[in-house]
Each structure stands twice: as C-alpha cells, then as structure tokens.
Amino acid sequence: MKPLDQVVRDRVAPVLKDAGFKRKGRAFWLASPSGDYAVVAVSAFKLAVHDAEFFVDFAVTPKAYLDFVNRNGDAQGAPGGLWTDRLQVPGKQTIAMRDHWSFDLDDDATGEQLTTLLRQVVPSLIRLLDRRNLLAYVREPSTRMQEIWIRPREAAVALLLADDGPSAELEQLVGGLAQDDRHAELVAFIRRRVVESSIG
Incomplete structure (x- = not known):
C-alpha cells in the first residue's frame, strides 16, 4: 500500500x-x-x-x-x-x-x-x-472570493436563490448580471430554473 x-x-x-x-x-x-x-x-x-x-x-x-x-x-x-x-x-x-x-x-x-x-x-x-x-456564507463580505467558483458574488447568490422561485431580490440580481454578456448563459439558466421550480 x-x-x-x-x-x-x-x-x-x-x-x-x-x-x-x-x-x-x-x-x-x-x-x-x-x-x-x-x-x-x-x-x-x-x-x-x-x-x-x-x-x-x-x-x-x-x-x-x-x-x-x-x-x-x-x-x-x-x-x-x-x-x-x-x-x-x-x-x-x-x-x-x-x-x-x-x-x-x-x-x-x-x-x-x-x-x-x-x-x-x-x-x-x-x-x-x-x-x-451556504447562501449566508456566500453573501458574507468577509468570505474570500477564491473560495467561490462563480463570480461575482452576486452570480453565486442568484444561482443559489434560483430553486426558491421568483423573488424581488433574485430579479434584481439577474437584471444586474444581464447587463454583462459574460453572464448570458448563467442568466438564461437561472431564468429557466426559476420557471421550473415554480411549476414543480
């Protein structure tokens, strides 16, 4: 061994x-x-x-x-x-x-x-x-961003909120991410996820 x-x-x-x-x-x-x-x-x-x-x-x-x-x-x-x-x-x-x-x-x-x-x-x-x-830990400003694979922090928070269905916070986060084309796939995924979680 x-x-x-x-x-x-x-x-x-x-x-x-x-x-x-x-x-x-x-x-x-x-x-x-x-x-x-x-x-x-x-x-x-x-x-x-x-x-x-x-x-x-x-x-x-x-x-x-x-x-x-x-x-x-x-x-x-x-x-x-x-x-x-x-x-x-x-x-x-x-x-x-x-x-x-x-x-x-x-x-x-x-x-x-x-x-x-x-x-x-x-x-x-x-x-x-x-x-x-996990959501609270990701939100915490003192959490090192090296620990989080999806950046910026708002993107990770939005992804974690997606399964909870629509909310004003999630819509605001997704709206901000949508302003940057680099997040286009994530935004599309989150929007689909929210719809699916609402149906399910």
Missing part, C-alpha cells in the same frame, strides 16, 4: 466515516436530501521530501451549480464545487504551500494533528450542505 493510502486509511477515513461520508478511493462524499453534496478529496502532490505529501480539498456542490456546469451534458467539465477550500497545515510558515501536508508515516504527532483538525473542520463543511447556511 502506498504511504498516502495508509494516511487516508488511518488518519482521514475514520473521521469521515464517523460523519456519514461514503468513500471511493481517496475521495469522500456526503449527499443532502435536496441533492447537494459535500466532498473531501485527498490528492497527492509529491516533493520527494516525506513519505506522504498531499492536499486535502473540500467542496460543496449544490445541485443547481452541478446542473449549470453540466448544462451541455459534459459531466467532466465541472469544477469541484460552488464552494471550495483546502485544509491548512497549522503553524506552517510558507504561505505558498501552507495547505501542503508532508510527513513520514512514523510521524504520529503530525498524523494525529491531521485527524484532529479534520474532526474540527468537518462539522462546518456539513453545515454548508444546508442551502441557507
């Missing part, structure tokens, strides 16, 4: 299994009743310094976002989620690689640190599966 797979088995999988996530390889996911899902993925990034070298990526993918990025039938074309982030390494000083985990299998202290940090972060990830919580 590769060192990274041992880390996933011993340090990552138990935390996510306890939280209800399903697993395939180095990826874990948890679905909500509405069809949104949260993902935790471990990906190798080797610098040939330690046994296991990797990133831990988080994503929350609302169904509306997944449907939008796959609107042309290309399921492989979707980024990981509407919201994404990486697990930071506590105390790491190198800003460019502060989310790069790198340690040997016998380094129990760092391995335990990874497990402990995951246990602390996963409940927050699960909370974002609630559409209201």
Whole structure:
C-alpha cells in the first residue's frame, strides 16, 4: 500500500466515516436530501521530501451549480464545487504551500494533528450542505472570493436563490448580471430554473 493510502486509511477515513461520508478511493462524499453534496478529496502532490505529501480539498456542490456546469451534458467539465477550500497545515510558515501536508508515516504527532483538525473542520463543511447556511456564507463580505467558483458574488447568490422561485431580490440580481454578456448563459439558466421550480 502506498504511504498516502495508509494516511487516508488511518488518519482521514475514520473521521469521515464517523460523519456519514461514503468513500471511493481517496475521495469522500456526503449527499443532502435536496441533492447537494459535500466532498473531501485527498490528492497527492509529491516533493520527494516525506513519505506522504498531499492536499486535502473540500467542496460543496449544490445541485443547481452541478446542473449549470453540466448544462451541455459534459459531466467532466465541472469544477469541484460552488464552494471550495483546502485544509491548512497549522503553524506552517510558507504561505505558498501552507495547505501542503508532508510527513513520514512514523510521524504520529503530525498524523494525529491531521485527524484532529479534520474532526474540527468537518462539522462546518456539513453545515454548508444546508442551502441557507451556504447562501449566508456566500453573501458574507468577509468570505474570500477564491473560495467561490462563480463570480461575482452576486452570480453565486442568484444561482443559489434560483430553486426558491421568483423573488424581488433574485430579479434584481439577474437584471444586474444581464447587463454583462459574460453572464448570458448563467442568466438564461437561472431564468429557466426559476420557471421550473415554480411549476414543480
């Protein structure tokens, strides 16, 4: 077994299994009743310094976002989620690689640190599966735009509101987005989505 797979088995999988996530390889996911899902993925990034070298990526993918990025039938074309982030390494000083985990299998202290940090972060990830919580987080001005795949922020908010049907706020947001041709496909998708949600 590769060192990274041992880390996933011993340090990552138990935390996510306890939280209800399903697993395939180095990826874990948890679905909500509405069809949104949260993902935790471990990906190798080797610098040939330690046994296991990797990133831990988080994503929350609302169904509306997944449907939008796959609107042309290309399921492989979707980024990981509407919201994404990486697990930071506590105390790491190198800003460019502060989310790069790198340690040997016998380094129990760092391995335990990874497990402990995951246990602390996963409940927050699960909370974002609630559409209201995700919407509030996306709206929050202090949320870094690097975490949101659809920009500007108003576009992400509009997409998240689309399944709730028509509203004055949504119409205002869509009207603003419609002024920029770069958002034409998103605007058209949201308008169709609103009609469908009203009918359904």
